[in-house]
Amino acid sequence: MPATCRADVEALLRAKKLDRTLVPVTKGSGISVAIETMTTGLTVLDQQLGGGLPLGHFSEVVGPRSSGRTSLLMAMLAATTARGELAALVDTFDMFDVESMAAAGVCLDRLLWVRGETSTAAFPPLTAGRRQPGADRAIERALKATNLVLQAGGMSLVALDLADAPMHALRRIPVTTWLRLQKVLEGQQAAAVVTGTVPLSRSAGGVTLALTRDSGLGTRDSEDSRRDSGFGVRDSGSETRTSGLRGPLFPGIESEVRIQRARLVPGMGAPVRLTATALVA
Numbered sequence: 001m002p003a004t005c006r007a008d009v010e011a012l013l014r015a016k017k018l019d020r021t022l023v024p025v026t027k028g029s030g031i032s033v034a035i036e037t038m039t040t041g042l043t044v045l046d047q048q049l050g051g052g053l054p055l056g057h058f059s060e061v062v063g064p065r066s067s068g069r070t071s072l073l074m075a076m077l078a079a080t081t082a083r084g085e086l087a088a089l090v091d092t093f094d095m096f097d098v099e100s101m102a103a104a105g106v107c108l109d110r111l112l113w114v115r116g117e118t119s120t121a122a123f124p125p126l127t128a129g130r131r132q133p134g135a136d137r138a139i140e141r142a143l144k145a146t147n148l149v150l151q152a153g154g155m156s157l158v159a160l161d162l163a164d165a166p167m168h169a170l171r172r173i174p175v176t177t178w179l180r181l182q183k184v185l186e187g188q189q190a191a192a193v194v195t196g197t198v199p200l201s202r203s204a205g206g207v208t209l210a211l212t213r214d215s216g217l218g219t220r221d222s223e224d225s226r227r228d229s230g231f232g233v234r235d236s237g238s239e240t241r242t243s244g245l246r247g248p249l250f251p252g253i254e255s256e257v258r259i260q261r262a263r264l265v266p267g268m269g270a271p272v273r274l275t276a277t278a279l280v281a
Contacts, residue, residue, distance in 0.1 A: 035205075038156065038191045040072075041079025048259055049207060053157075053191040058182055058203040061195045063211030065163075068255040069195050070096075071104070072209065073159055076193060078105035085156035088112040088149045092142035093164050112155070114145045135169045143177060150184040150192070158185075163195045170200060178203070199260070208260040 037051035046052045053059050053076070063069045080087040082105065089096065094115045102108060117138045139162065146160050162170060182203040185192050194201045199208050 036189070039079055040076050041082075042072075042075060045209075045257060053193065054205050054207065055191050056186050056188055057206035058178065058185065058192045058194060058201050059206040060199055060202045060208045061193055061211065062197060062199055062208060063255070064197060064213070067211040067213050069163060069211050070161075072211065072257070073161070073193065073195050074101055074104035074106060076157060077101070077111065077159065078107075080157040081107035081110040083156075084110070086110050086112065086154055087157040088114065088155045088159065090114045090116070090142050090146050090149065090158070090160045092116045092138050092161055094118045095161065095164055112149065114142075114149070116142050116145075135166050136172065139165055139169055139173065143173070143181070146192075147181060147184060150181065150188070150190075153188060153190075156190050158190060158192045160192070160194045160201075162200075163197065165196070167197065170196065173200075202261075206261070210258045210260060211255045212258070213255055 035050065036055040037046075037049065037053060038055055039046050039052040040049070061069045061072055077087050077089065087106075087110065089111060091113060094117060096113070098108065101111070117134065142160060142162070146158065149155060149158055178201045181192070181201075185203075199210070202208050
């Protein structure tokens with residue numbers, strides 16, 4: 001297809017807000033389409049993502065506990081609010097700590113924090129049917145809150161934390177729920193991120209950031225730990241976001257991030273290594 005004809009078609013699709021259907025077909029096809037993204041605040045990770053998180057799509061940060069998923073999410077929130085933009089965090093089980101968010105560099109006056117039920121109330125003892133009504137109720141309310149935030153607009157980043165939800169409760173979420181949320185987000189100049197233990201909610205144009213603990217965890221010496229200050233996450237291409245705290249709380253959590261997506265994008269490379277660090281005053 002001649003370049004002029006392709007440009008006309010792309011212009012029409014953008015006018016109808018369908019430009020996100022424009023994706024590279026193959027690496028050597030010669031078709032290069034700019035996908036709008038939002039930076040994560042981590043240079044190396046942004047490079048592997050082709051600029052950052054895709055706008056208008058649901059992405060995921062998944063991994064086991066203590067893999068750095070919360071630190072990575074807070075780095076994204078910090079990067080968004082540092083640019084003067086607004087972000088929303090739907091905290092399903094009210095697990096986030098204000099001091100930790102502030103230490104990670106999140107501008108709290110630019111963050112909408114939607115607090116769900118406390119973790120104690122959300123997880124009552126198991127019944128004979130092996131159901132957890134409290135967790136189901138908390139997840140349902142969090143999904144409704146996320147829908148309302150997306151419909152209201154105005155947020156550059158909307159995060160839904162489901163990291164502590166029981167797996168069988170997550171499996172009961174209908175697929176149509178994620179499709180409806182993606183429909184609301186589509187066309188907006190915003191990105192949405194869901195944190196969890198396994199991939200669950202990524203849209204067709206979104207990405208999954210799968211975190212795994214690095215085998216060298218805990219091998220960093222005390223000198224390396226002293227060079228870090230505050231609570232934050234870093235990669236080899238960016239500085240640690242800090243709050244000027246002092247005294248090591250624990251050695252850096254070193255994780256690998258592998259990027260998964262449904263669409264083939266040229267430039268996808270090796271896993272990114274991240275280090276999360278927290279210090280106490």
